[in-house]
Amino acid sequence: MFQTIFDQIDTMVESVLASLPFLVIAAVILAITWIVAKFASRISARLIGKIDLRPSLRNLIETLVRLGVWITGMMLAALVVFPNFSPSGLLAGLGIGAVAIGFAFQDFFENFLAGVMIMLREKMQIGDVVKTGEIHGKVEFISLRESHIRAFSGELHVLPNSILFKDPLEVVTDLEERRFEVMIGVAYDTDLERASKVLHKAVEGVDLVSKEKDIQVLADNFGASSVDFRVRWWAASSGSEAVMNRDQVVRAIKRELDKADIEIPFPYITHTFKEAVPMKEKANAAF
Template sequence: MEPVRILMEQLESIARSSIAILPQLAVALLVIIITWLVVKVAVALLRKALDRSRLRPSLKEVFTLLMSIFVWAMGIMIAAVILFPGLTPASILAGLGIGSVAIGFAFKDVFENFLAGIIILFRREMRIGDFIECEDIEGKVARIAIRESHIRQTDGQLVIVPNALLFKNPVTIRTDQDLRRVTVICGVAYDVDVDEARSVIADAVASCSTVSQDDKPIQIFAQEFGSSSINFEVTWWTGSKPVDTRRSKDEVVAKVKRALDDAGIEIPFPYRTLTFKEPLPLMGQSEKDDA
């Protein structure tokens, strides 16, 4: 009977302790409920204030998330102090400090991408809809989240890129400006007048609808003496999207080819000159010598 008596005494002690802590538990639950209401009101007011700004939607989500975390942390800390009177805000913060170090080491990559995402969201250079290139990844920015960015490649595939990759490496933003310079090489035969060829090419490029001529000049330079042609560097400005550059190249190449054909200017293919150490007799001459 002695073990039963001891067990009953322990259960009675636990029951008394639970009853004694009920008022504190009720107040702690009330604090949690009030915290939930405060989070709802604070987030609604913050979103209303952020809607008037020009911040990105993802950045607005970051601010609301940080606001929610801060209010919840304060509410839970107050509830813990009420429920366990031995705790103090200083001891809770000290425990959180030690715990945050351990969590930081365990989730280093997650926090790295999180911080990189916040910095990227503050950048105005890379926006939703821009075409970018980074570490062999090229495509359209579909979404910028807190930890990752979504890049839609030109072939339709979606690449989810960690924000730390975009933060640590150089990023080429192809649509930062409305226009981009495009260059092709065009060769003409050596017996063609260089100035005449340049004029024909310039007129052909200027007649293209995809070539911008407002404040960006068309530039044509004789670049080099090729193996079978004089090579011209043909440069113009067109839309910055990848499809714009492909469409413009197609039009320019077609019109330059047609203009050179109409002007009787040859676009040569490579010629080869064969040199033999010994003289070779011609076929007709060898038959005459045999006769």
């Protein structure tokens, strides 16, 4: 019994020693593959740099070049270690195990394909400001599996590409300019035509507001204590101007309304006062 075990061990050792030169050659092929993939990526980056392509599409092409080189190198290494190995045999094996592989790596392939589709489409590029669900920030990185979105508060969100591909996505910076709006209420005894002109003048005087697109001042609603205007304007969709223009518009509106002696009433004062009376009566009744 022990002799049989020793014979099997000797056979395995001889087999390993016999295949050792082939393993060394395969390792050399893989090392050469790593070097070739690195240089191929650099060469493709230089060639692509001469063409006006989107950053995500450049990243996709470079990744596919590296992937092609590695697949070729690994197949050559497999041919050295396993002489009976052939590409047709590999395809036959993949056909048999395709279902099992698909279930085992479902999430991986889903994110991989979603990453390819995201890189191919024109929308949502590196540098865009996007919103998806509760995440709002700037796209910093897109790979074949995941994308990185930097929130304006500093946090980095790492999202699987399948989420960005399937869920609704708002690209805030798709255009150089976008429309902003703010609600402002004026007292009921205010001349609405005069208030509209004052609001329009206030917004028009802000430097960050686009002068090429119309400013809208729309009487929108009858509030509890005011007539509400919806004020709309266009400004840069990204950068500090996208943050500061609203601040400057609100300040300008308040300043111009004060100059015109137009009241911005406190909301719900009457409603609050009416609710306070029953509470007082209820308290007196308790005593």
